[in-house]
Amino acid sequence: MTYLTTRSKLRLELAHAYDQAVREKRLARYQRLFHLSQVIPRYWIPGEEPSRERLLEICEEFHDWYFDDDAGGLFLTPRAMDVYMRLQTALATAGRGNAVATGPDQNSGASMSPDESQKIRDLADALRHQLAQDVGTSSPPRLKLTRLDPAPPPPHGL
Template sequence: MTVVIGLLGVVLGGLLGAVGSYVTTRSGLLMQLEHAYDVTLRDRRLDRYERLFHVSRCVPRYWPEGEEPSRADLVRFRKEFHDWYFGEEAGGMYLTPAAKELYLALQNALFDGIGTGTAADTEEAGDSPVSAADSEAVRRCASELRHQLVEDVGVAQPPRMRWARVGRTEAPGGRAS
């Protein structure tokens, strides 16, 4: 009887060990796969977001005096954003839901700024100036989109590891600036 109990303990211990190893190995592999996917997505998203960030330079935070856009400029800006979204790199496919919402709000603001909705191209839009309200709406939407892009890729965050933080720059004379 002692032999049977000992044998049963060995078998049961082996089974529990195998099940435990399976569960921990499987969960570890799933975490590795999810991490690899997240890293790949982040890298691809970063490339697309950099391009979109550069495309958005046509809509600065403030228009320089005398450089306010015309309706024809808004048509061109809208096309540049559209080309980024559906272009060869399929940038729109990589937008997070929050960034996509802001991107579409920007496209809508550009469309509203163009005018009646009949301006399909630059010639129809003309060189008439954009209203102050439409200009403000376009600039606000572009700014919000840029902030969301920065948040999505995490570049506005300080490093998470304390040892990786950059020290203060020493000013001439030994004083930190």
């Protein structure tokens, strides 16, 4: 019986240590991706929307984060991966614009459409929310800290 209890406890401790190590590595990589996403705010000031060329640069920056030496993409959860990939696709598609129909150099100065802008901003927002959810910063602490009440006064007459 002691053997089974010890073995079970060791397995739990190893799983916890592994989860803790992955969480620490994920946090560092997620912080960097969160910082990269600042170039796609919830809204752009009219007239300050990025060019299609800039969208391709942003797409490349996200790609570099995914595959760089820290292997950021390796630590994405399935939900974060889904949103990340949809954002990358939206950036690449909007960045290229209608390049197939007009030729690669014909569309580089064209502004993105309001629908393209909204889609990219919504996906960036969803990615930031998912990153926060994955590392637990969007939820209240699981351990409820209780505040100790002051000690009751001593009985009368003491």
